[in-house]
Amino acid sequence: MRDILPDEAEVRDATAGTILSVYRRYGFRRVETPALENIQLLTRGEGGENEKLVFKVLKRGDKLDLAQAASEADLVDLGLRFDLTVPLARYYAHNHARLPKPLKAVQIGPVWRAERPQRGRYRQFTQCDIDVLGVRSEFAEIELILATTEALGELGLPDLTVRINDRRLLVAIARWCGFAPDRHDSVFIALDKLDKVDRAAVVDELERVGHPADAISRMMSLFAEFQPDLGLAWMRERLKTEMDAAAFEALARIIGVVEGQAAGRFRIAFDPTLVRGMSYYTGPIFEIGSSRFPSSIAGGGRYDEMIGKILGQDVPATGFSIGFERVVSILLERPDGRGRRDKRIALLFAEKTDDLRMVLRAAGRLRAEGLSVSLELRGKKRGPQLATLSAHGFEGFAEFDGTEQPAVRWLGDAGR
Amino acid sequence: MRDILPDEAEVRDATAGTILSVYRRYGFRRVETPALENIQLLTRGEGGENEKLVFKVLKRGDKLDLAQAASEADLVDLGLRFDLTVPLARYYAHNHARLPKPLKAVQIGPVWRAERPQRGRYRQFTQCDIDVLGVRSEFAEIELILATTEALGELGLPDLTVRINDRRLLVAIARWCGFAPDRHDSVFIALDKLDKVDRAAVVDELERVGHPADAISRMMSLFAEFQPDLGLAWMRERLKTEMDAAAFEALARIIGVVEGQAAGRFRIAFDPTLVRGMSYYTGPIFEIGSSRFPSSIAGGGRYDEMIGKILGQDVPATGFSIGFERVVSILLERPDGRGRRDKRIALLFAEKTDDLRMVLRAAGRLRAEGLSVSLELRGKKRGPQLATLSAHGFEGFAEFDGTEQPAVRWLGDAGR
Numbered sequence: 040m041r042d043i044l045p046d047e048a049e050v051r052d053a054t055a056g057t058i059l060s061v062y063r064r065y066g067f068r069r070v071e072t073p074a075l076e077n078i079q080l081l082t083r084g085e086g087g088e089n090e091k092l093v094f095k096v097l098k099r100g101d102k103l104d105l106a107q108a109a110s111e112a113d114l115v116d117l118g119l120r121f122d123l124t125v126p127l128a129r130y131y132a133h134n135h136a137r138l139p140k141p142l143k144a145v146q147i148g149p150v151w152r153a154e155r156p157q158r159g160r161y162r163q164f165t166q167c168d169i170d171v172l173g174v175r176s177e178f179a180e181i182e183l184i185l186a187t188t189e190a191l192g193e194l195g196l197p198d199l200t201v202r203i204n205d206r207r208l209l210v211a212i213a214r215w216c217g218f219a220p221d222r223h224d225s226v227f228i229a230l231d232k233l234d235k236v237d238r239a240a241v242v243d244e245l246e247r248v249g250h251p252a253d254a255i256s257r258m259m260s261l262f263a264e265f266q267p268d269l270g271l272a273w274m275r276e277r278l279k280t281e282m283d284a285a286a287f288e289a290l291a292r293i294i295g296v297v298e299g300q301a302a303g304r305f306r307i308a309f310d311p312t313l314v315r316g317m318s319y320y321t322g323p324i325f326e327i328g329s330s331r332f333p334s335s336i337a338g339g340g341r342y343d344e345m346i347g348k349i350l351g352q353d354v355p356a357t358g359f360s361i362g363f364e365r366v367v368s369i370l371l372e373r374p375d376g377r378g379r380r381d382k383r384i385a386l387l388f389a390e391k392t393d394d395l396r397m398v399l400r401a402a403g404r405l406r407a408e409g410l411s412v413s414l415e416l417r418g419k420k421r422g423p424q425l426a427t428l429s430a431h432g433f434e435g436f437a438e439f440d441g442t443e444q445p446a447v448r449w450l451g452d453a454g455r
Numbered sequence: 456m457r458d459i460l461p462d463e464a465e466v467r468d469a470t471a472g473t474i475l476s477v478y479r480r481y482g483f484r485r486v487e488t489p490a491l492e493n494i495q496l497l498t499r500g501e502g503g504e505n506e507k508l509v510f511k512v513l514k515r516g517d518k519l520d521l522a523q524a525a526s527e528a529d530l531v532d533l534g535l536r537f538d539l540t541v542p543l544a545r546y547y548a549h550n551h552a553r554l555p556k557p558l559k560a561v562q563i564g565p566v567w568r569a570e571r572p573q574r575g576r577y578r579q580f581t582q583c584d585i586d587v588l589g590v591r592s593e594f595a596e597i598e599l600i601l602a603t604t605e606a607l608g609e610l611g612l613p614d615l616t617v618r619i620n621d622r623r624l625l626v627a628i629a630r631w632c633g634f635a636p637d638r639h640d641s642v643f644i645a646l647d648k649l650d651k652v653d654r655a656a657v658v659d660e661l662e663r664v665g666h667p668a669d670a671i672s673r674m675m676s677l678f679a680e681f682q683p684d685l686g687l688a689w690m691r692e693r694l695k696t697e698m699d700a701a702a703f704e705a706l707a708r709i710i711g712v713v714e715g716q717a718a719g720r721f722r723i724a725f726d727p728t729l730v731r732g733m734s735y736y737t738g739p740i741f742e743i744g745s746s747r748f749p750s751s752i753a754g755g756g757r758y759d760e761m762i763g764k765i766l767g768q769d770v771p772a773t774g775f776s777i778g779f780e781r782v783v784s785i786l787l788e789r790p791d792g793r794g795r796r797d798k799r800i801a802l803l804f805a806e807k808t809d810d811l812r813m814v815l816r817a818a819g820r821l822r823a824e825g826l827s828v829s830l831e832l833r834g835k836k837r838g839p840q841l842a843t844l845s846a847h848g849f850e851g852f853a854e855f856d857g858t859e860q861p862a863v864r865w866l867g868d869a870g871r
Binding site: 041042064065070071073096097099103117120134140141143163182189359381385399406411414415431 | 456457458459460461465467468472475479480481482483484485486487488489490491510511512513515519521524526527530531533535536546549550553554555556557559560565567569577579590592594597598601712715716797799801806811812817822826827828829830831832843847
């Protein structure tokens with residue numbers, strides 16, 4: 040866990056503001072769930088490994104009986120959410136009668152995971168999820184990809200590429216290669232590592248967990264043969280008998296329509312090796328990255344069965360998660376990355392001798408010009424005071440001179 | 456705890472946005488502390504009664520030893536913050552070397568209290584605190600009052616009155632009346648109820664806890680004699696020997712300067728019966744209300760000793776807390792209160808027959824005109840679909856007609 044200092048808080052606010060405004064243009068609406076959920080919801084399996092990382096909250100008052108407690112489960116009733124997906128499913132189940140259908144939801148908020156502290160990872164961090172609940176058509180994916188690339192573009196992230204695949208295509212590949220149908224998950228877990236390790240290491244893992252050598256080699260040659268410019272059509276030709284035609288056509292339509300709208304703002308590419316970690320995906324999956332930065336910036340996919348498990352009634356769903364902390368750290372490292380904050384200046388005055396009413400009037404005038412004006416007592420030494428102001432991000436200053444419009448002078452970057 | 460539905464989320468976002476933008480104009484900067492703090496910090500006394508309401512977090516891994524745990528304290532190491540003041544003091548103590556001095560901080564974020572559920576009170580709610588750390592001069596109070604009335608004004612809250620008093624003046628009154636110096640706190644606790652109960656009930660309470668009858672009657676006649684238009688000067692004349700001259704002059708200056716800037720936007724009035732609950736206040740205290748709504752909207756005061764208790768080094772401090780949930784509930788009840796959200800329309804299309812590329816182009820055109828456009832599949836029956844759209848807050852709709860610029864039609868309020 041960590042404190043957010045003012046410079047970073049400004050970038051975070053501007054980032055959240057840009058994201059919200061783009062999705063609002065697309066008709067998405069913000070929803071908020073509480074930080075605490077019932078412990079049962081957070082440990083029923085939908086959260087995978089993250090469920091081991093829940094911060095659990097002690098029962099209170101009479102409900103807490105320390106003497107009788109046999110295990111942890113007797114002591115706790117609530118937990119801090121570890122993601123925004125499980126709470127959204129609960130939110131939809133709880134409120135669906137009062138919500139628009141379909142629901143196009145955007146969430147930005149903190150989540151908590153009791154991970155071992157390590158560099159760049161915190162136990163509280165912000166997630167940003169955008170979901171469409173109630174649309175079975177692939178036009179939901181098309182909208183999500185267009186809105187998300189637009190949001191990342193407005194944040195100034197360059198060279199975006201959308202990689203796209205489909206869980207059903209992965210299943211078709213696994214079947215075509217001859218992997219045992221009940222062991223596909225472990226094939227995908229190994230395949231998911233192709234991003235980080237080389238092909239030999241993936242083959243090693245597949246062998247180690249006992250998959251047949253011929254299935255492994257068939258899959259590796261399929262991927263070796265596949266070239267990005269061959270595209271989806273080539274893969275369809277290869278998998279013919281294994282692949283569901285409707286799934287294929289939906290994927291082709293997403294790629295085709297999105298490509299037609301990209302207009303040079305980003306690229307979209309079919310990538311048959313894309314897996315995405317979570318096992319709840321059921322259809323198209325996608326990830327956005329930039330050639331300028333390692334690791335992906337956003338990712339998501341269709342998860343048609345998850346809400347049904349909580350609501351007891353099928354609700355098709357697909358969504359994107361933007362790596363909010365990732366985006367903020369990229370923006371913080373860029374010299375122009377401080378976002379669209381106001382110009383900040385200090386108005387220096389001497390409390391004992393200056394007419395405070397006139398000082399306030401001068402500040403009001405400068406604020407009316409669109410400046411952020413902080414009244415600051417004039418220090419004894421001018422040089423060090425200006426250096427301190429500059430170090431704390433003030434871009435300029437004015438010295439109160441008895442008039443309503445003291446001159447603004449800009450500070451260089453020297454002091455930073 | 457509760458879910459925030461889209462209509463309310465919009466009002467909350469707009470409210471927070473307005474507040475942040477006004478304080479930023481005044482040179483305030485946003486800071487953020489984590490939701491979880493060490494349990495020691497949350498139970499060391501600064502939080503008063505709220506410390507009994509902490510949600511406590513179970514230790515994790517090896518640190519949790521259920522068999523050896525003798526009491527609750529052995530089981531927990533973290534807690535959810537119950538306010539933003541104690542965390543701010545910890546934040547300042549922790550980061551002061553990297554923070555501007557003075558620090559003008561604005562915080563908006565959730566806090567948690569394990570209260571018994573009751574109407575209109577939730578166990579997670581948002582607080583909004585604005586603090587100036589490191590300024591001993593009353594010009595900090597002047598800025599805070601001016602910025603806060605401006606923020607509430609921009610939110611559209613009418614007929615604002617600032618009531619102001621000083622903790623040192625309350626002490627002078629208690630001394631002048633003859634209350635025992637070590638029992639002033641219980642005098643103020645009774646006095647604080649004058650807002651809710653009549654004078655007789657306050658007298659009853661003072662008698663019941665054993666204060667001398669002549670001190671009680673002296674105080675009640677002082678307040679009976681005091682009339683708002685008599686102002687501070689009258690009270691000074693009365694208390695002469697008991698009241699610190701510098702404290703008096705600072706209070707008079709705050710009232711005088713603020714009055715000079717009010718320009719009809721709000722009123723400021725000295726109120727010698729104003730107490731404010733928390734015992735950590737040390738100087739001027741203030742509260743903002745509106746004649747149109749019961750209970751106050753914002754309040755605060757100077758607390759020069761609190762940060763020193765955590766940092767071990769005196770830091771003068773004064774701050775305001777805006778009743779964020781109170782403001783949101785007022786805005787939600789007003790017909791025009793939905794804030795400055797975008798105009799939301801639905802663009803209806805038929806997935807099977809319409810050209811999706813052209814539909815997307817039409818949506819882009821409408822968005823470029825500043826509308827929030829949600830693509831919606833055309834329903835079987837037009838009337839019911841329009842009624843549903845209206846019920847969910849859509850202000851208008853367009854039907855895709857094969858062109859890039861379908862006509863927008865506005866929906867009445869009939870369906871809501």
